[in-house]
Amino acid sequence: MATHMTPDEFRQHGHAVVDWIADYWSTLDQRPVTSADPPGTVAARLPAGPPERGEPFDRLLADLDTVIAPGLTHWQHPRFFGYFPANTSGPSVLGDLVCAGLGVQGMLWSTGPACTEVETVVLDWLAELLDLPARLRSGGSGGGVIQDSASSAILIAVLAALHRAAGGRWRGHGVERAYRVYTSTQGHSAIEKAVRIAGLGDAGLRTVAVDPESLAMDPAALRTAIEADLAAGLVPAAAVATIGTTSTNAVDPIPAIGELCREYGLWLHVDAAYAGAAAVCPELRWSHAGLEYADSYCFDPHKWLLTGFDCDAFWVADRAELVEALTVLPEYLRNAATESGEVLDYRDWQVSLGRRFRALKLWFVLRWYGAEGLRAHIRETIALAGWFAEQVRADQRFELVAPSPFALVCFRLRATSDDAADDEANAELLARVNATGRAYLTHTRVGGRYTLRLVPGSPYTREEHVAQTWQLITDAATAHGRQEGPR
Template structure:
């Protein structure tokens, strides 16, 4: 064989296979409803189809595409199916996909302002836009003391908030105590482990009948800890918990945080997006007391993962905690103090140009288009909740505040578990269960980009059929 001078794809080949990939995605999304929602493969099935050794010589893209169809697709759990009701939605949309594509094509690093000023400035700008779009407290704007940054996930956002909070304290790390609810996301506890604070020092405060944190119980616990010589330093509240979409009472919690000088972090991972609509902005009442906040456009705002918008009241507290400046990262722009270097706002050094996809989504849909989807999903969820209420075999676990309906068959854990397992193994829909008050509870999360009323109706019919048969 003749020696190859250059193994790159030519520009013409890139165009050809690029179009092909675009077409493949368009076809996939047009047909995803026909695929099983939960992948039906067994452990090891995918690997068994892959060659043991990597190729010595390059292969054609035609071969790669064949394997995508034959090997990869059967191993997908299809999050973009309109019949996906598990966990929380993971948003994608055409403009967002193209934003990711453009970011990949540019291949720039946004670790410092100087390493691509547009990457930093567009991010700051779009995150400022979102303060207005959600009517968030103004101190989260970059023109004030705060500012926003894109993190990969709410997990990382709560971790950097925790680290910033910890760095404000002078007490020994073993004396620091933090507070969240029994219903908070597992990432809060995981962040604790990573940040070196014993999970014994994380207090899981009891919740009320709606699974929202009890301010009185919090206050009592703080007083006890202080009396025991400990230092309360961090409180994480949730706007829309994972299990039941509970909304913690931010005004009361914020007042307590202020009284005891505790960093107040609010996690609005999925539900924060609802504040795009004025009628749902009550979920953020009290947010003006928060030191930090995040919500995930990658959940319910049609934007590809990863895109968590994280805001801080005082950006200097964040950068003081995370900035380390070796010689090779010094540059004139950074030293002038006139720019943001987002590497100091996050755990990794490198960063992709993630604001492109968010910018594309906001510009393509407009505020109006994004509000449309929030309203649509909430309306569908409320309608589903009515069906549950009107069926004597079922009950709501809580009244759904937004787009997540938690309900159960009154016949006990076993029948509820049977319903989940049957639904998921059918491949027709995917939903998951949780436990509320120790009882298996079904979660109907409605938020995929293409979910229509018919999909929700079919899901309910399927649930009723399984209930009938058991």
């Protein structure tokens, strides 16, 4: 019968796991980016039931090679250019290892003083690196907390906004479908989900038109929507503005939106899930203009800042409002530290009660890279995207579809007179490239037209990997019949 793993056994097998991860990282470039196996392949490689007796650890490691790795989409791959990155790094993984080893449950300050206080300080560090407004930092009425994702951050912001809009009585009178939340037509689907979970239903979300050129929210259209709802007896509660939309990286005009939110009394949440990391570079902080209007703001270090999932950094300007909206205090959680009012209990800043020591991996990353290292990573990634965009501009078969303020490039085969045929050609181009297993891109629709997306972010990506992918794309275009035009 298997016994608990001893510290010495843990040391031995832990070394083997670290070696396996290091070997995995060092061989990523040799692997296909995505698995070519059909659905059910991995499940078929697994036994029908759990083992009756414990197995030797080397058999677990062997199955990582034969069962798990062949069935992965390798998000850390240097030629993974689909979606936004979800990258990790050595210090992040080691921080997560320490987190798992400590097994802290940081729901209250009293259940994990270091867990709470390190998180508070590290979020203030991060706020300083991004030059966030002072009102979002813990030294005043605000402060930061780590959520699992920007989706959860949006939900928390919506709940706090509804509590405010209801005059602090949201918890007391149940679901009210008269409240409305606003975002642009380019806002993330998580906003729609948050509105549903909050009990407002699909009718609770108003999507606002965007400027046709920038694809950013049109403030005039926002005002029109708010006025129409007020006239109908509805209650505008919140607006969600985006810095770096998922489809095209559009940046909503936060100053103008903030003025409207202040005028009409709306809670303003700013979602910068991907692009927020760019603000570690002073030259990119233009994207955060107007953030002083925000009641809450979030971005994901687990996307572009070398910190493994899950790690969303979420700040509020008034933590008391957030706590009032979310706190539930049963007798078994009462304790002297909480009663003193001198500590933060992060259980009141999120949906779930439990929370792990997520700040450790962020702490490790910030200390290993420093501000200089993080800025270098962001700048290198943007330079790679810029190189790719230049290749697109130079090839007359292709066109850039949207501005590229950060590291996302939206492009497509040039339009002809047949929109349906163009969409089909671009979809086939993407399928050809991804089918090679040598790169991975995704698509969106811009102005209703099928558009390809390429976004670098892996710390392993170099210009050679972007060049190899561009070659795949041009070869696929030639094979499809779009001959090379004049340059």
